[in-house]
Amino acid sequence: GAGVSQSPRYKVAKRGQDVALRCDPISGHVSLFWYQQALGQGPEFLTYFQNEAQLDKSGLPSDRFFAERPEGSVSTLKIQRTQQEDSAVYLCASSWDRGPYEQYFGPGTRLTVT
Amino acid sequence: GENVGLHLPTLSVQEGDNSIINCAYSNSASDYFIWYKQESGKGPQFIIDIRSNMDKRQGQRVTVLLNKTVKHLSLQIAATQPGDSAVYFCAESHGSSNTGKLIFGQGTTLQVKP
Numbered sequence: 001g002a003g004v005s006q007s008p009r010y011k012v013a014k015r016g017q018d019v020a021l022r023c024d025p026i027s028g029h030v031s032l033f034w035y036q037q038a039l040g041q042g043p044e045f046l047t048y049f050q051n052e053a054q055l056d057k058s059g060l061p062s063d064r065f066f067a068e069r070p071e072g073s074v075s076t077l078k079i080q081r082t083q084q085e086d087s088a089v090y091l092c093a094s095s096w097d098r099g100p101y102e103q104y105f106g107p108g109t110r111l112t113v114t
Numbered sequence: 115g116e117n118v119g120l121h122l123p124t125l126s127v128q129e130g131d132n133s134i135i136n137c138a139y140s141n142s143a144s145d146y147f148i149w150y151k152q153e154s155g156k157g158p159q160f161i162i163d164i165r166s167n168m169d170k171r172q173g174q175r176v177t178v179l180l181n182k183t184v185k186h187l188s189l190q191i192a193a194t195q196p197g198d199s200a201v202y203f204c205a206e207s208h209g210s211s212n213t214g215k216l217i218f219g220q221g222t223t224l225q226v227k228p
Contacts, residue, residue, distance in 0.1 A: 004157070031213075031214060033214075033215060033216075035216075041220065041221075042203050042205075042218030042219055042220055042221050043158065043203075043216075043218050044218070045215045045216065045217070048213045048214075048215055050213075055213060056213045056215065059215075091157055091158070093157075095214060098213070098214065099213075099214050100145070100146035100207035100214040101214060102148065102160050102163055103148075103160075103214070103216065104160065105150075105157035105158045105159070106157050107155075107156055107157045108156075108157050
């Protein structure tokens with residue numbers, strides 16, 4: 001069956017450019033998470049959606065990071081005025097319900113800021 | 115083979131041996147724990163999970179043990195195969211967060227020698 005998909009898989013941006021990363025979760029999944037994974041590290045939580053509501057954005061590193069999920073399915077993570085420290089893999093995960101359950105991860109988008 | 119602490123990043127085992135990957139978690143309020151396997155260039159893949167009302171759970175070739183007294187989690191892989199080579203992450207979730215967001219450890223690299 002279809003899993004979580006993300007696009008693009010790779011993105012190179014010049015410092016100062018804006019980028020948009022897309023996540024297509026598993027159909028019907030209520031919960032959607034974004035994580036950031038630096039090289040050699042575990043994923044770190046960025047933000048959480050329950051359907052279209054963004055209930056937790058405590059992990060977003062700055063106000064340059066913005067996420068939305070307007071219809072409760074596809075989500076977009078936008079980074080404005082990218083900086084070199086934003087270089088990382090951005091992972092999207094979805095879960096069938098709210099609360100702690102198994103999360104299914106997409107392949108990630110590798111962002112390189114030059 | 116076994117890694118003896120959170121700060122040992124690599125575990126090397128012979129094909130066919132059993133592997134034990136250890137993880138210390140930080141929050142005594144965590145009530146959900148999960149193990150993921152991540153291969154190079156891919157997103158984390160679910161292996162097995164356990165809730166705090168259990169101390170052991172078994173899957174296919176894998177067993178997770180939870181010791182809440184010392185806040186310790188371990189993943190046992192029986193008859194390790196070359197395809198098991200990957201980075202393994204433990205993660206915890208705090209029930210009070212109500213979002214199910216996962217807090218990941220640093221990861222252990224498992225190398226299986228043929």
